[in-house]
Amino acid sequence: MPVLPKYTLHLGVDGKYIGLINGIFNSSFLIRPFVGKECDRRGRKTVYIIGLILLSIAAFGYGLAPSFFCILLFRFFHGVGWAACSTSSNTIAADLIPAERRGEGISYYGMFSTLAQAGAPALGLSLIETHSYKTVFMVSMTLAVAAILVSLPLKLKTFSCSSVADNAQGPLFDKRAFKVSALMFFLAISYGGLITFTALCADDRGIGNISPFFLVYAFSIMIARLKVGRYYDTKGPTLIIALSMPALFISNVLMACANSLMMFCISGIIFGIGYGSLQPTLLALSVKGIEPERRGTVNGTVMSAFDLGIGIGSTLLGVVANYGGYLIMYMTASLAPLTGLILFLIWNRSGIVKSTDDC
Secondary structure (H helix, E strand, C coil): CCHHHHHHHHCCCCHHHCHHHHHHHHHHHHCHHHHHHHHHHHCHHHHHHHHHHHHHHHHHHHCCCCCHHHHHHHHHHHHHHHHHHHHHHHHHHHHHCCHHHHHHHHHHHHHHHHHHHHHHHHHHHHHHHHCCHHHHHHHHHHHHHHHHHHHCCCCCCCCCHHHHHHHHCCCCCCHHHHHHHHHHHHHHHHHHHHHHHHHHHHHHCCCCCCHHHHHHHHHHHHHHHHHHHHHHHHHCCHHHHHHHHHHHHHHHHHHHHCCCHHHHHHHHHHHHHHHHHHHHHHHHHHCCCCCHHHHHHHHHHHHHHHHHHHHHHHHHHHHHHHHHHHHHHHHHHCHHHHHHHHHHHHHHCCCCCCCCCCC
16 A cells, blocks of 8 residues: 555655545445455356456556556556455355354454555565565566466355345345444544555655564554454454454554654554454454355445545545644544444444354
């Protein structure tokens, strides 16, 4: 996420348009419901490979884009490809992991995927310093092609024709996932603000190489996910959610005031623990009691909320940063996890985490 904002500024684009980069990317929330349904209809693997092809095209296109408009166009393809990959891979993980160990399994799965998302910015920023932007894009394209080759031999369970046909007539969204989706939405606003603008904020405050922030953030996610999954399976999600939301709030407040690399890293550690605990917990909770032939639709619903949160958050917070500065922007972003915490405390009384028969 931090590479493209820096790239567009390098090309001379006005800073007030930076939020559009991730806003366009996360407009893929419009695609998620269809992607989720296609996962249930045509199979997870097919959707996954199509997504990887789109990611390869986008990465190649960035290096050739002659204008900001072209960057936004390839960013949209990038968003659609990411929507296909992440929705289908989440569903594959839910299919393969036994119900009684789903919290632990999704935590391990999410640990590696989010570790890549957190570690990639550090790699990308380092490549910019030592090589060029085009090198970053070529490395990204190579990794996407490698993922296609690795996924081709993958063999997955198929569902009966009757269940697939029934799902084809079903709705694009699953109302059973709406409350979890709302919590994911407020998580995503906080996540989008922190990740999108960290490198720009560091530059603004005179901090050169911000790569250590992303490294400690990634390490914190890894530690959190090694611990939180087993706790979810044995104790449930209530305490995890109740503690993770305040952690996101504290991290944003610290980022608003950070004026040294050490403060940035402390904020990254706290955010990594909160995000690394909360995101897999919400993913595991969303598919609890959901039939296998509807899991793609449910994942599409939840991840649509995540995309929408990042899209709205990045765009609006970009405007706030441009006119009010990063202190005001991060203080504004800190309101999102507080809102999510309040909603969770209200909904928990009516049983958002109540036991259901799992599938």
